[in-house]
Amino acid sequence: MEGVDYLAPERNNAQFDVDEMKIVWAGSREAFEVSDRIARLVASDPNFRKDDRTTLGRKELFKNTLRKAAYAWKRIIELRLNEEEAKRLRSFIDQPAFTDLHWGMFVPAIKGQGTDEQQEKWLPLAYKMQIIGCYAQTELGHGSNVQGLETTATFDPQTDEFVIHSPTLTSCKWWPGGLGKISTHGVIYARLITDGKDHGVHGFIVQLRSLDDHLPLPGITVGDIGMKFGNAAYNTMDNGVLRFDHVRIPRNQMLMRVSQVTREGKYVQSNVPRQLVYGTMVFVRQTIVSDASTALSRAVCIATRYSAVRRQFGSHNGSPETQVINYKTQQARLFPLLASAYAFRFVGEWLKWLYMDVTKRLEAKDFSTLPEAHACTAGLKSLTTSATADGIEECRKLCGGHGYLCSSGLPELFAVYVPACTYEGDNIVLLLQVARHLMKTVSQLGSGKMPVGTTAYMGRAEHLMQCRSDVKQAKDWLRPNVVLEAFEARAFRMSVACAKNLTKFSSPEEGFQELSADLVEAAVAHCQLIVVSKFIEKLQQDIPGKGVKQQLEILCSVYALFLLHKHHGDFLSTGCITPTQASLANEQLRSLYSQVRPNAIALVDAFNYTDHYLGSVLGRYDGNVYPKLYEEAWKDPLNDSVVPDGYHEYVRPMLKQQLRNARL
Numbered sequence: 001m002e003g004v005d006y007l008a009p010e011r012n013n014a015q016f017d018v019d020e021m022k023i024v025w026a027g028s029r030e031a032f033e034v035s036d037r038i039a040r041l042v043a044s045d046p047n048f049r050k051d052d053r054t055t056l057g058r059k060e061l062f063k064n065t066l067r068k069a070a071y072a073w074k075r076i077i078e079l080r081l082n083e084e085e086a087k088r089l090r091s092f093i094d095q096p097a098f099t100d101l102h103w104g105m106f107v108p109a110i111k112g113q114g115t116d117e118q119q120e121k122w123l124p125l126a127y128k129m130q131i132i133g134c135y136a137q138t139e140l141g142h143g144s145n146v147q148g149l150e151t152t153a154t155f156d157p158q159t160d161e162f163v164i165h166s167p168t169l170t171s172c173k174w175w176p177g178g179l180g181k182i183s184t185h186g187v188i189y190a191r192l193i194t195d196g197k198d199h200g201v202h203g204f205i206v207q208l209r210s211l212d213d214h215l216p217l218p219g220i221t222v223g224d225i226g227m228k229f230g231n232a233a234y235n236t237m238d239n240g241v242l243r244f245d246h247v248r249i250p251r252n253q254m255l256m257r258v259s260q261v262t263r264e265g266k267y268v269q270s271n272v273p274r275q276l277v278y279g280t281m282v283f284v285r286q287t288i289v290s291d292a293s294t295a296l297s298r299a300v301c302i303a304t305r306y307s308a309v310r311r312q313f314g315s316h317n318g319s320p321e322t323q324v325i326n327y328k329t330q331q332a333r334l335f336p337l338l339a340s341a342y343a344f345r346f347v348g349e350w351l352k353w354l355y356m357d358v359t360k361r362l363e364a365k366d367f368s369t370l371p372e373a374h375a376c377t378a379g380l381k382s383l384t385t386s387a388t389a390d391g392i393e394e395c396r397k398l399c400g401g402h403g404y405l406c407s408s409g410l411p412e413l414f415a416v417y418v419p420a421c422t423y424e425g426d427n428i429v430l431l432l433q434v435a436r437h438l439m440k441t442v443s444q445l446g447s448g449k450m451p452v453g454t455t456a457y458m459g460r461a462e463h464l465m466q467c468r469s470d471v472k473q474a475k476d477w478l479r480p481n482v483v484l485e486a487f488e489a490r491a492f493r494m495s496v497a498c499a500k501n502l503t504k505f506s507s508p509e510e511g512f513q514e515l516s517a518d519l520v521e522a523a524v525a526h527c528q529l530i531v532v533s534k535f536i537e538k539l540q541q542d543i544p545g546k547g548v549k550q551q552l553e554i555l556c557s558v559y560a561l562f563l564l565h566k567h568h569g570d571f572l573s574t575g576c577i578t579p580t581q582a583s584l585a586n587e588q589l590r591s592l593y594s595q596v597r598p599n600a601i602a603l604v605d606a607f608n609y610t611d612h613y614l615g616s617v618l619g620r621y622d623g624n625v626y627p628k629l630y631e632e633a634w635k636d637p638l639n640d641s642v643v644p645d646g647y648h649e650y651v652r653p654m655l656k657q658q659l660r661n662a663r664l
């Protein structure tokens with residue numbers, strides 16, 4: 001029945017103030033108001049309809065994406081939306097588009113790596129969308145190994161220009177979003193060559209297409225790289241291929257904040273680390289962590305609401321069957337994901353702060369926190385995207401058969417999300433960067449240099465190598481210090497074990513290769529510690545609202561003890577806890593699940609997602625799942641006719657043949 005809230009009894013069970021939790025989730029009252037207003041604006045505008053996209057062919061889908069992007073831009077201008085509001089609007093449209101790369105990477109690359117004059121020239125054009133840009137780094141032959149890129153930018157002192165060239169097939173740019181069909185410009189990464197000397201990879205602004213007829217400029221071959229995983233998913237994006245044949249650009253289009261080439265062709269390096277050329281990746285990795293919490297919370301919201309609606313078994317004397325959310329196995333799979341969504345939200349907030357802090361320091365020429373910022377953004381990007389991709393798939397399974405229908409929203413969410421484990425740095429490659437940082441930190445411990453930031457705990461080396469958990473009963477695991485110490489000791493001991501093993505090899509490089517699987521595990525342990533500790537820090541803040549802090553304390557314990565249970569082998573083998581303490585943690589976890597249960601629906605309501613944004617029949621706010629599933633089925637294009645196309649051509653002759661054979 002329309003208008004009935006089937007989940008109302010669940011909502012009435014909540015033991016906390018949902019509206020206050022919405023503020024905590026959004027980050028502030030102001031952020032909540034902006035997000036809420038823009039989400040409703042998108043949901044109520046039929047131009048942003050998205051329920052038909054999985055049935056569209058690639059060309060229609062792409063055109064539909066362009067239409068939405070143009071309409072969104074029109075609305076942004078008409079409503080005079082500010083930067084934050086515009087960003088929210090694009091994200092609620094929920095359809096990857098060239099604009100993501102224009103605003104998310106092209107503009108930040110110019111801001112971060114362009115000189116003041118370059119910013120003055122290019123940013124106003126980009127802000128008004130008079131040019132559209134992409135970020136073209138990856139090539140057919142190299143993505144992870146940025147130093148292995150082959151595109152060249154050779155300085156010609158005769159003409160004061162760079163000649164951009166793709167010397168081999170493998171040097172073609174391959175993957176950049178927005179490049180395939182739309183971008184007029186790109187920040188192109190190429191090896192800078194002056195006077196025959198190779199100075200490594202640098203960024204250049206290159207015009208790719210005419211601003212009049214959109215045709216590629218002379219010397220440029222460009223197109224889309226083809227269909228990707230899923231149906232709609234990331235196929236709304238024109239990931240592209242690009243080949244340069246001696247394309248000339250003026251010297252002042254090399255991004256010259258980090259290093260310069262003079263009129264005479266002299267290469268000058270500013271007094272800044274060369275890694276700043278990688279700055280845009282650090283910025284985007286940081287945003288990807290917050291986006292992980294959004295993607296995971298969407299999947300969890302769908303699976304939680306549906307688990308409260310769905311009933312299987314357990315009917316006695318005609319009573320209703322059991323809601324599947326009441327099965328302990330369902331809770332043990334679902335609630336850690338709910339807790340993870342909150343955990344990633346808070347670590348994302350903290351990472352944003354860290355990024356802003358390092359940016360301020362860089363402006364003041366303080367580069368001391370750059371390695372920490374790189375390690376944290378790389379490690380947390382890896383940890384949160386892997387957990388989110390796995391979590392979305394788990395949510396699909398939690399919804400049984402109906403989770404496999406596109407109308408559940410989960411297949412689309414999964415297909416569009418999984419490349420996050422690869423783009424902006426393959427997750428394993430990034431964890432190896434964290435491991436390098438950890439090994440460096442451990443190796444410096446004896447030198448008197450105190451570790452700082454997220455590795456500060458390693459400064460308590462002696463204690464962490466010796467400590468034994470003093471947990472005696474299950475409820476001891478609710479004490480934040482007990483949990484923190486166990487996670488710190490485990491992470492530290494795993495790093496120290498790797499560092500010791502590295503010394504057994506003839507060279508550190510050989511050791512690093514041989515031990516890379518162990519190093520990745522040590523990096524994961526360190527990153528999990530960061531997430532747990534930032535959740536605990538969040539709880540030290542003043543959090544208003546009836547019962548809100550208590551719910552977050554429960555979720556924090558669920559997150560930590562779930563990890564402890566899942567990785568108990570690490571905790572036991574490093575001697576941080578005993579088998580008895582491990583089973584006490586599991587006992588506590590079971591009890592926490594029972595505390596989450598009455599609040600589960602309200603905890604996902606706190607994400608404040610509109611039905612439009614969720615795009616899921618199973619996750620509907622009102623829980624009216626079955627009639628809507630039935631309705632959706634009839635909307636499928638296959639049901640446009642009773643007898644399908646192809647029946648008379650293929651099936652009927654077959655049937656007739658069978659009939660004739662039978663008569664013989």
Ligand SMILES: CCCCCCCC/C=C\C/C=C/C(=O)SCCNC(=O)CCNC(=O)[C@H](O)C(C)(C)COP(=O)(O)OP(=O)(O)OC[C@H]1O[C@@H](n2cnc3c(N)ncnc32)[C@H](O)[C@@H]1OP(=O)(O)O
Pocket residue numbers: 100101103104105135137138143144145146147177275276278279281282284287370371374422423424425426429430433436
């Ligand atoms: C606001 C909205 C945002 C919307 C965004 C939309 C998202 C749209 C979706 C997709 C877009 C996708 C885009 C892309 O994928 S762009 C391409 C991304 N590519 C990568 O991420 C490549 C991954 N590889 C690397 O980052 C590097 O090559 C490397 C880190 C793996 C290795 O680099 P290399 O030069 O070989 O370095 P070394 O290992 O030799 O290390 C040297 C030294 O430098 C340190 N370091 C490395 N990277 C950084 C960095 N980024 N910042 C600071 N420092 C860095 C490294 O730790 C070493 O330090 P040392 O040990 O002290 O010497």
Ligand SMILES: Cc1cc2nc3c(=O)[nH]c(=O)nc-3n(C[C@H](O)[C@H](O)[C@H](O)COP(=O)(O)OP(=O)(O)OC[C@H]3O[C@@H](n4cnc5c(N)ncnc54)[C@H](O)[C@@H]3O)c2cc1C
Pocket residue numbers: 101135136137138141142143144145174175176177234239419422423424425426427428429432516
């Ligand atoms: C949807 C999508 C959008 C993208 N958008 C852009 C964009 O806008 N601009 C852009 O420039 N690029 C873009 N990319 C490219 C992306 O950044 C790269 O694909 C990514 O960095 C991974 O690099 P790769 O493809 O070279 O993987 P590879 O490095 O070839 O990885 C293959 C395998 O090798 C392993 N491996 C590699 N090196 C090591 C090592 N040292 N040790 C151990 N294992 C290793 C990896 O773990 C992986 O399992 C996009 C990619 C995708 C999928």
